Amino acid sequence: MESKSEHKGIWKYGDQWEEELLFLKSIIDKTELTETTKWGGPVYVYEKKNVIGLGGFKDYFAIWFFNGVFLKDEKKKLINAQEEVTKSLRQWRFTSKDQVNEKDVLEYIREAIENEKQGKVIKPAKKEAIISELLNAEMAKNPDLKSAFEKFSPYKQYEFLEYIETAKQEKTKLSRIEKVVPMILANVGLNDKYR
Known part of the structure; x- marks a missing residue:
């Protein structure tokens, strides 16, 4: 009992x-x-x-x-x-x-x-991993960028990758990478300024 x-x-x-x-x-x-x-x-x-x-x-x-x-x-x-x-x-x-x-x-x-x-629920976070070939290529060229990127939490890494990869065209992806590289190096998350 x-x-x-x-x-x-x-x-x-x-x-x-x-x-x-x-x-x-x-x-x-x-x-x-x-x-x-x-x-x-x-x-x-x-x-x-x-x-x-x-x-x-x-x-x-x-x-x-x-x-x-x-x-x-x-x-x-x-x-x-x-x-x-x-x-x-x-x-x-x-x-x-x-x-x-x-x-x-x-x-x-x-x-x-x-x-x-109204069906408001937090959707379960079953986020597919996003791979950005272009960002990977940048990181391969720039070890500082790679180590800076790896300091971010998985969630913030995901935000960067999502931002880059939701662009339809390669040239847009490249311009987004240009925009985020200085942020990554400065350890600033993509949405930090809005939080």
Whole structure:
């Protein structure tokens, strides 16, 4: 017999927030979401898509938005709890029931449902590797360029390669390479200036 607590995982503190979580549930019940249980806790779905989940933790209880990355978050409530693990999940944490403003919570949930209806999701990053023969040729001629390029994260390397290779004509590709070579050498990512 294994103990129950092993299953509860992130809900192991649910009991200490019982009243608060029930209050959150009562708010969510006013929306069109359907409550299900996944991973041992309440998860609310819209047409089988996970929209929000609830959980109690040691120091707070939280509502999380599975695609929270798309919420406008005008009230600056959301945090990205696990930056590395998930790109889109956002948590809204509370440490007392008084912090739960029903109107605000409903506004966020309705926006999350609307986003779900519009099919906003982060497309899984199954990016094909891009090979730029032309850039490779440049790097073969210029070892500094090669070592500078290799210092970039794979994502930034990908942005450069995508930028070069989305050009249809070779001469455009070459002019794009001319543009990015100084950036690469200066260790400036393609989109750094917009970030």
